[in-house]
Amino acid sequence: MVINKSTKFLIVGLGLLGGSYTRGLTEKGYYVEAITKNKEDCDFAIEHEMVKKCSCEVDSEMIKNADVIIFALYPDVFVSWIEEHGAQIRPGTLITDVTGVKGCIVDKIQNMLPPLVEFISAHPMAGREVYGIKNSDERIFYGANYLVVPTQRNTDEGIEACKRIGEILGFGRISEISPEGHDEMIGFVSQLTHFIAVSLMNCYEHERLERYTADSFRDLTRIANINETMWSELFLMNKPALLEQIELFQKNFSQLHEYLKNDDVDGMKRMMITSTERRRKFDK
Amino acid sequence: MVINKSTKFLIVGLGLLGGSYTRGLTEKGYYVEAITKNKEDCDFAIEHEMVKKCSCEVDSEMIKNADVIIFALYPDVFVSWIEEHGAQIRPGTLITDVTGVKGCIVDKIQNMLPPLVEFISAHPMAGREVYGIKNSDERIFYGANYLVVPTQRNTDEGIEACKRIGEILGFGRISEISPEGHDEMIGFVSQLTHFIAVSLMNCYEHERLERYTADSFRDLTRIANINETMWSELFLMNKPALLEQIELFQKNFSQLHEYLKNDDVDGMKRMMITSTERRRKFDK
Numbered sequence: 001m002v003i004n005k006s007t008k009f010l011i012v013g014l015g016l017l018g019g020s021y022t023r024g025l026t027e028k029g030y031y032v033e034a035i036t037k038n039k040e041d042c043d044f045a046i047e048h049e050m051v052k053k054c055s056c057e058v059d060s061e062m063i064k065n066a067d068v069i070i071f072a073l074y075p076d077v078f079v080s081w082i083e084e085h086g087a088q089i090r091p092g093t094l095i096t097d098v099t100g101v102k103g104c105i106v107d108k109i110q111n112m113l114p115p116l117v118e119f120i121s122a123h124p125m126a127g128r129e130v131y132g133i134k135n136s137d138e139r140i141f142y143g144a145n146y147l148v149v150p151t152q153r154n155t156d157e158g159i160e161a162c163k164r165i166g167e168i169l170g171f172g173r174i175s176e177i178s179p180e181g182h183d184e185m186i187g188f189v190s191q192l193t194h195f196i197a198v199s200l201m202n203c204y205e206h207e208r209l210e211r212y213t214a215d216s217f218r219d220l221t222r223i224a225n226i227n228e229t230m231w232s233e234l235f236l237m238n239k240p241a242l243l244e245q246i247e248l249f250q251k252n253f254s255q256l257h258e259y260l261k262n263d264d265v266d267g268m269k270r271m272m273i274t275s276t277e278r279r280r281k282f283d284k
Numbered sequence: 285m286v287i288n289k290s291t292k293f294l295i296v297g298l299g300l301l302g303g304s305y306t307r308g309l310t311e312k313g314y315y316v317e318a319i320t321k322n323k324e325d326c327d328f329a330i331e332h333e334m335v336k337k338c339s340c341e342v343d344s345e346m347i348k349n350a351d352v353i354i355f356a357l358y359p360d361v362f363v364s365w366i367e368e369h370g371a372q373i374r375p376g377t378l379i380t381d382v383t384g385v386k387g388c389i390v391d392k393i394q395n396m397l398p399p400l401v402e403f404i405s406a407h408p409m410a411g412r413e414v415y416g417i418k419n420s421d422e423r424i425f426y427g428a429n430y431l432v433v434p435t436q437r438n439t440d441e442g443i444e445a446c447k448r449i450g451e452i453l454g455f456g457r458i459s460e461i462s463p464e465g466h467d468e469m470i471g472f473v474s475q476l477t478h479f480i481a482v483s484l485m486n487c488y489e490h491e492r493l494e495r496y497t498a499d500s501f502r503d504l505t506r507i508a509n510i511n512e513t514m515w516s517e518l519f520l521m522n523k524p525a526l527l528e529q530i531e532l533f534q535k536n537f538s539q540l541h542e543y544l545k546n547d548d549v550d551g552m553k554r555m556m557i558t559s560t561e562r563r564r565k566f567d568k
Binding site for chain 1: 409410411428429431457459461469470472473474476477478479480481482483484485486487488489493494495496497498500501502503504505506507508509510511512513515516519520523526527529530532533534536537539540541544545547549552553555556557558559560562563564565566
């Protein structure tokens, strides 16, 4: 599978990410069809010329017509979809996704697919705190991180094709990571941060809070505006890795807490020096 | 004390905030002098026409000449300065500050000042993760929050003059709050958030971390790039209020942790719905 201008894409699911993939690929001159269950989203995609064809039914012709199918569904919906319709995918088709958890998904999907259908998992790190096709925008990908998450069963060709999609969409850094590495890292950089932001916003109902804050609090809680259905599912699907990250954070938080309780200025400063060094490297 | 174009300002301390006050007041056509202990900063202020006069000594003439003195010093340096030089301030002078903690400062300063010298405390919520006069910029104040922190000993006139300074500098919302209310709120929105960011950055030394992150982690850790001398002092000076906020956060964090451990989807969703509602109100 080499991606070129004759490659036909099918996007399944037109939320924020699916819609943005659709816009990005169409914008770059690729042939794109889409399946999404909501009739309104389907009409929206056609009206805005995001796709050549769109169906709110699972259309066998569209499935057979596709060279690459990109699934932009909630993790459990993705698994059910493959269970129900996966057999219709023709040999030679490449499948990829945008799912935010991998360990519990990738093997399962790879096991269910017909022979010669390759699933190469990907995670575009470009979520937003807004949802739905109406907020979709191909520019959310520009410069963002894009993770390709191969297993032993993926081919070099499949991995390259998946990276190529990331390049076409304008992602900045494109990296490979194992499903286990992915889930550990995402548990830390994404899930734990949402966990903290939600906890913070639950602390207070303060009418005048917004009059008293600086950017620090605004930044830390931006992601507390959260889709509870998707995120509670993501948390549970990555539970072991997330629990580990929570405990690691609690350990460090408690350490700083101890230093404060004991008036241990040197201990606090050491942690601040470490955080400053690491954060600065991070900005480069 | 009514602020008008003949009001003479003296800024003591030319760091990020002192420098930005100086620039902002000069830019608006006010007469500004400054005292700062560092010769280089003094030269910088004069070269950049931020002030009419600058001294790196505590100059009695400048003190006597001032109608309003704004202290932009670390809290303990501010207290020492007033102990040593406060007697030189002439009756009728208005004093204000930018200090990030209030309970342990305001009463102490008010008690030390000569008769008829009014200290009205303020907190411009416009810190940055960069420091020093070279990074000073009057635009950091535009639209930001500005807190006036009066006590029983302040006059209506003094409070109005302090608010007027915030208006001149272009702050957005200008609010009054008590020293105790200030320290509780700042313990939550500012200190706790820095506490969390420092803890987060201490969790991992991961070379490729920057390849895997989305904006959420970047936003939550921006303030982990922190001035350890200033912040360890701020934490200790607000210790009781900060410890309370830490415990409140831990309570909420542990609650969400429990829900996750018990696969309690409804519990997690409830907290996410609350955080979303509160965060949305906050953006308005």
